[in-house]
Amino acid sequence: MSCDFLARAVPGVQKLSPYVPGKPVDELARELGLAVEDIVKLASNENPLGPSAAVIAAVQAALPEITRYPDGNGFALKQALAQTFGVAPSQLTLGNGSNDVLELIARAFLAPGLNAVFSQHAFAVYPLVTQAVGAEGRSVPALDWGHDLPGMLEACDANTRVVFIANPNNPTGTWFDHAALERFMQQISEHVLVVLDEAYTEYSDAGELPNGLDYLAQYPNLVVTRTFSKAYGLAALRIGYAASSVDVADVLNRVRQPFNANSLALAAAVAALTDVDYLERSRALNRAGMQQLETGFSELGLSWITSRGNFIAVDLQQPAAPIYQALLAEGVIVRPVAAYEMPTFLRVSIGLPAENQRLLAALRKVLSA
Numbered sequence: 001m002s003c004d005f006l007a008r009a010v011p012g013v014q015k016l017s018p019y020v021p022g023k024p025v026d027e028l029a030r031e032l033g034l035a036v037e038d039i040v041k042l043a044s045n046e047n048p049l050g051p052s053a054a055v056i057a058a059v060q061a062a063l064p065e066i067t068r069y070p071d072g073n074g075f076a077l078k079q080a081l082a083q084t085f086g087v088a089p090s091q092l093t094l095g096n097g098s099n100d101v102l103e104l105i106a107r108a109f110l111a112p113g114l115n116a117v118f119s120q121h122a123f124a125v126y127p128l129v130t131q132a133v134g135a136e137g138r139s140v141p142a143l144d145w146g147h148d149l150p151g152m153l154e155a156c157d158a159n160t161r162v163v164f165i166a167n168p169n170n171p172t173g174t175w176f177d178h179a180a181l182e183r184f185m186q187q188i189s190e191h192v193l194v195v196l197d198e199a200y201t202e203y204s205d206a207g208e209l210p211n212g213l214d215y216l217a218q219y220p221n222l223v224v225t226r227t228f229s230k231a232y233g234l235a236a237l238r239i240g241y242a243a244s245s246v247d248v249a250d251v252l253n254r255v256r257q258p259f260n261a262n263s264l265a266l267a268a269a270v271a272a273l274t275d276v277d278y279l280e281r282s283r284a285l286n287r288a289g290m291q292q293l294e295t296g297f298s299e300l301g302l303s304w305i306t307s308r309g310n311f312i313a314v315d316l317q318q319p320a321a322p323i324y325q326a327l328l329a330e331g332v333i334v335r336p337v338a339a340y341e342m343p344t345f346l347r348v349s350i351g352l353p354a355e356n357q358r359l360l361a362a363l364r365k366v367l368s369a
C-alpha cells in the first residue's frame, strides 16, 4: 500500500513547482561524453573570475575550525558590513544565501489569508517562498519588462504584508531610479514590508540605481537584501544578508536557524568585502562582456532587454526551448526562461571573453541550422 504524500503536504506546498536551477556542468559533461573544461556554463549568473585569492586564504585559515559550530551571531561579518556600508550590526540578518533571508521574511510575515505582491517576470523565489507558507502571491503585469511600481501599489490591500521588488530584476535585468523608489515608499502603507532585492547592485554604475541602504533610516518598513553570490564570487558558500530597521531584524533573527551561515562562508565574506580590487575587476569584466554580447546579438539580428545585472535576456523571436537544447549539444549551457513567461527568450550570464565568444559562435551555428 502506498501513500500519496503530495496530497498530505500542506496546501501551499502541494501547489509549488520546484525551483529549476541552471544545468550543472558535470551533468552535461556526462551526457555528452565531454571533458568539464569543454563546457561553457552561462546559466546561473555566477562570477566567471573564480574566487579572489584573499577569499581562498580566508577559507583555508578557517578550515581547521570546521569541527566547531560557527558564530551564530556572525559577529565579525556584521562588524565588517557595518563598517563598509554604514549600518548598525543590529540592523543585519545573515542568511544561507539571500534566498534564505527571503524565506525568513515569508515565514515571519506571511500566512494563509495574507498576500505578497511582486511583478510578472520577477525572481522565481518570491512566489515560491510566498506559496510555501500558504499565502497568496499577487503577480502584477510588467511594464516594458520592468516592474510597474504604481500598479504594484494598486495591487496591495489590507491583507498585503510584503512587496518583493528586485532592482535590477532577474531574469529581465530591468531597473528603476531613485525617484521611482521614493514615490513608491512614500505612497505605500507603512505597515507593508517592502523587500528591495539588490542582488546585482554592484554591477551598475554609482548613482544609476538607488542604494536601498540610504533609505533605511527614513523607512522602517524597508528591507534591503544583498548577496555575496554574484559580484563577490561566493555562490557555492551560500551567504547573503538583509539590512532593515532594528525591529524587523529582531523578528527575522527569531525565525532564523541558529547556525544558518556557516563558518567558511562567514570568513570568506569578510575577506571578500575587503578585496576591493576583485570587486572592481568583476565589474569591469562584466561591463566589457555585456558589450561583447550586445554587439554579437546585434550582428545576429537579435534584440535583447538592456540589463544592469551580470546577465542579459536575448529574444530569439521563436520558441527558445529547441535552441536551448541545440546549444547544450554544442556544450553551452544558458538558461531558458519560459517559466518566467518569456518563452522566446534565453538568459545568458556574462562570462569570460572566450566563453562569451563560444556562446555567440554556437548561437550563430544553431540559428542558421
Ligand SMILES: *Cc1c(COP(=O)(O)O)cnc(C)c1O
Residues within 6 Å of the ligand: 045, 096, 097, 098, 099, 100, 123, 166, 169, 170, 197, 199, 226, 227, 228, 229, 230, 235, 238, 239, 240
Ligand atoms: C541570485 C539572486 C539572489 C541571490 O541568491 P543567493 O541565495 O544569495 O545565492 C537573490 N535575488 C535575485 C533576484 C537573484 O537573482
